[in-house]
Amino acid sequence: MAAIEILGLTKTYQVGFWRKRPKCALQPLRLQVEEGEIFGFLGPNGAGKTTTLKMLMGLVYPSAGSARILGCEINDPRMKAQIGFLPEQPYFYDYLTAAELLEYYGQLSGVDAKERKRRVSEVLDRVGLPNVSGMQLRKFSKGMLQRVGVAQAILHNPRVLFFDEPMSGLDPIGRREVRDLMEELKRAGKTVFFSTHILSDAEALCDRVAIIHQGELRGVGAVADLTSSVQGKVEVVWRGNTVLPSVKTLALDSSVTGDTVRAVVLEASQDALIDTLRRERLHIVSVTPLRTSLEEYFVQKLRPAEAAAGVRS
Amino acid sequence: MKPSSKITQVAGTFLVLCMLTSVLLLRQVDRMRGGATLQEVLYISSPGALKRLSLGYDGLMADIYWTRAVQYFGSKHFAGSQHYDLLAPLLEITTALDPHLIVAYEFGANFLAPKPPNGAGMPQRAIELSEFGIRNNPSEWRLYYDLGFIYYMELKDYKNAADAFARGSRVPNAHPFLGVMAAQMAQHSGELQMAQMIWSTTYQSTQDRDVRANAATHLRALQVEEDVTHLGNLVAEYHARTGRLPDTFSDLQNVGLLHEVPTDPFGHTYKLTSDGRVEVRTPDDFPFLTKGTPPGYVAPPPRFLPSD
Amino acid sequence: MSSRIRHIASNTFREAVRDRVLYNLIAFAVLMCGASILVGQISIGIERLVVINLGLTAISLFGVVIAIFIGIGLVSKEIEKRTLYTVLSRPVQRWEFIVGKFFGLAGTLVVNTFFMAIGVFLALLYVSQRFQAADGWVLVALYFIVLQFLIITALALFFSSFSSPLLSAVFAFSLFVIGSFAEDLRGFAAMAQGTTRWLATGAAYLLPNFASLNVIGSVAHGQGVAGALILSETAYAMVYAAMALCGAVLIFEHRNLK
Incomplete structure (x- = not known):
């Protein structure tokens, strides 16, 4: 079974105050992510990555199309108990401590009380925040918040993880750790769907990648296959x-x-x-x-269509 | 992947249900509270304190109190009440908040001064209210008119009434009627004409619905009284000429005393009783009648007719 | 009630407490102490009146301000700060979020009112040395104030579900003021004619009627409130709050959370 099936998701916004005109944020997108994969969703800033993720999370409604995660509709609560989401530059209730926040999220995800206690300290350890129990989140640095974000995403041991720019705001050591975590999740049989604009991360981690630009899918496949036609x-x-x-x-x-x-x-x-x-x-x-060859491929894919088709000699 | 239609339907249905139920409940609450609401409005009864409390929004507060005064009088009047204890304080607060609200003084002259059930029976406070209005609006001829009206109608105080009308007649753009009135008051002659003149001036110049309706009722009563007196005189003359009482009004026509059979303001013919008295057929329609009613007739509480 | 609604409610309550909302109790305590000492010295015979009027009015105003200023941020702040994303990506339905928020803030106000009520009764005891039977009606007035809070909270939440905090505050506060003059509004409506009259009367019935829930004046004068009226007012407040909540749920269910 496919972990994620995106069946022609489309998003058009109305812009302008008086004369509304449609602006296409995402053209019909079709993607399928298999279970156990690490899937990279690549594109420059503003390409439509976050919009896609928000639609998958049920935060934004698509203009057309649909998607299924673990075979369930997007708003199915049973499915939602089995996914984890790390938003871009996450921000949390700053009056809580990290442990309280995770406790609360555990409650919302329906983790039972005994399991919850164990999981909270376990994931805090896992993301490298073992000794912050008494501190309110308002005192956390950006990097620490990112770690909390990762912690809340994996808290309830979900089967599919959605990370939006998981490396941003992290120092090189932090990035290394997140990479390790993703590999560990893959080994544990989880599916990871993450968006990034940093290609080296994607190249190192991903089984497959999709490249999206201006709301349009420009290429999808295994890194080696995509780059076979281009050279660094x-x-x-x-x-x-x-x-x-x-x-x-x-x-x-x-x-x-x-x-x-x-x-x-x-x-x-x-x-x-x-x-x-x-x-x-x-x-x-x-x-x-x-x-790198992926970067070369990426740059080619970002050019206007006619350039990519080889009009330029 | 769309907003859940189930939740939309449930919430929408519930919303409409709640809206209807809330209106029904509110009506029930209104019934239970009854007059309590208006009793409460005067927990602060000092106009000065209210003016300060209204934080500079006295205009709006005056409008609110004006509405309360009208509502108070209207609901009490409709219920046929004999007591209008709050009318004076409500009007005093209204005019303290906005001394230029002319209609409030007019309302006071028409409904604060007359005896119950047609008013609160407080002519003295009505006079004070009018004088307060005149001090604040010396160039409004209507206020002098209202003052003279109270003196004449309620107190039969011709001297003060003449004085008030005379003061009013000196205001620029005053209604010409004021000068005439002042002169007539001085001689206090022609009661019926004077009353007719006063009520028709009120009827023509007022902006207030209740005041106009009240004036119309009075004018109709005066018309009936005039007709009844006139017809009574003719009956007496017929009796003098023929030595017997007429059976119908056509008897009067036959001897040339009457050209046309008169009708009351609602178009009904008058009734001629066997003992030669002239009566109105529907006395309940003419609350202020002093003659032309059947013997022993007790008038119901006066009501304005909404059609006026 | 689903456990998720309970958890969201208790987290909302915790937020209010951590954001030092209950500190208003200190201001209230100072006000009550000062007032009771002062009236004890200067006025004869109306100490009770002053304490009840002042105490209940302060409770009402403090509560209304809290209800509006927290209520307007309940949804919009979560959208703006994006704290909502990690909540709604869990098995939490949008309506559960709204309802949980409502109960959280309502709970905060009940607790706040409870402490303030203790203050009022202590002040009453101080000025008149003992409790009287009529003091029981103060409890009814307090109950009616809490009913008002339920309506305002639901309205603030409703506005918060689609409008900016500033506009929501303006809307909610306007409705509070208009609703406090509901009887007069109906008076105005009754003076109009024709279609205007129907429209105005309709509006007067749809706007929240805070005036009928205000019995501070009569309670201060020792007048009672009929049991049947208490029931009807309770039903009215609940139904009105439920209506506003349904509106909030409807709008929020259809929103795109950018």
Whole structure:
């Protein structure tokens, strides 16, 4: 059974005060996420990621289309007991302590009293907030609130998790931890659906990704499949003052500045170029990936349709 | 994925039900509370204190108290009450809050001064109210008229009435009637004409529904009294000429005393009794009649007819 | 009542307490102490009258202010701060959220009124040394005040479900003022003619009638309230509050929470 089925969800807003005109936030979207997957929902800011998540959570009603989670309709309470949601930049009742908040959410999710106590301290430990019991949330930093957000999402041990920009507001260590958590959830058989605009996170974690831009789905599939048709680029810098003809044929672009030469080549030509430089006994200063293959794919997908179709030579 | 239609239907139905029930309950509460509501409005009975409490919104408060006064008198009057204890304080508070509310003084002159059941029977307080109005609005001829009206109608005090009408006649743009009235009061002649003149002036110049209805009732009564007196004189003359009483009004026509058989203001013919008295057929329609009613007739409490 | 409504209600109550709403009790206590000492010294014979009038009026005003200023934020603040997202993504229906919020604030007001009532009775005891049978009617007046709170809370919640806090406050407060002059409004309506009269009378019946729930004046004069009237007023307040809540549920059920 599919964990999430999005069947043509559409959202149009009316904008303007006097003369209302429709603005399309999400064009009919069809997606299917299998159980046990980590699914990345990628797109730049304002692409329609949060709108989609809000519709899945029943916060915003779609203009058309429908969706099912775990085979149930969106407003089915039985289904809602089995999902967890972390909103973007979450904010909570700031007069509560983290433990009180989780206790309250546990009650709302129908976790029974004994189980609740155990789970609250367990998830607080898990997200790295073991010693904040007496502190009201109004004193929490942004990163700590994000951790509380993760904690409340996994509190009731849900089968499907929805994370909206889970890494935002976190320091590198925090991001590492959230990644680990997601992998752990996957190992435990959970489904994770998360939105992000940070591609490295998606590339490292996701089984499959969807790319959305301007409310339109631009591509979906396993990372390896999507990137098979595109190649990343690498910038190589070495000491020297001329660009060898053999390098010129390999490089997409090259330039000489003082006594350093830089050239941009496709990932596939990277080894050939380095071999050439070695043969010439040139001193290599650096080899830097400019774009990973997913990023390259992403950039292509974000271009207007005709550009992606190859009109540009 | 849409707003739950079940909840919409349940909440919508419940909303309508609650709305209807609340109106019904409110009507029940109204019935139970009865007159209590108006008794309560005067827990603060000092006009000065109320003015201060109204925080500068005295205009609005005056309107509210004016409504209360009218409602109070109207509901009591409809119930045929003999007591209008709150009318004076309500009008005093109203005019203290807004001294320029002319209609309130007029209402006081018409309904505070007359004896119950047609009014509160407090001519002295009505006079004070009018004088207060004149002090605050010296150029309103209506207020002098109201004052003269009270002196004449309720107290038969011709001197003060003439004085009030004379003061009023000196106000710019005063109704010409005031000067005439002042002169007539001085001689106090022609009672019927004077009363007719006064009531028709009130009828023509007032803006207030109740005051106009009251004036119309009075005018009709005066008309009937005039007719009854006239017809009575003709009957007496017929008796003098023929030595017997007429059986019908056509007997009067036959001897040339009467051209046309008169009708009362509601179009009914008058009744000629076997003992030669002239009576109105529906005395209940003419609350203020002093003649033309059957012997021993007791008038019901006067009511204005809404058609006026 | 579903357990979720109970949990939402108790969390709303906890919010009010943590946000120091009950601190108004201190202001009230100071007012009552000052008033009872002062009238004890200056007035003869009307100490009880002053204490009852002042006490009950203060309870009513404090409560109305609390009901409006918390009530208007109950829904809109949760939408604005996005605290609602993590609640509604749980097995909580939208109507349960509204009803829970209502009971939470109503509970807060009942507790608040309870403490204030104790203050009034202490002040009464202080000025007249002993309780009288007529003091029992003060309880009825207090009960009617609580009924008023139920209506205002429901109305504030109703406005909060679709309007900004500032506008909600204006609407709710206007309705309170208009409703307090409900009898006069009907007086105005009765003076109008024709269609206007029907419309005005209809409006006068649909607006909340706070005037009939105000018995402070008569209770202060030791007058009683009929049992049947207490029942009818109770029914009226409950039905009116339920009506406003239904309205809130209807609107909130259809809202997109941006």
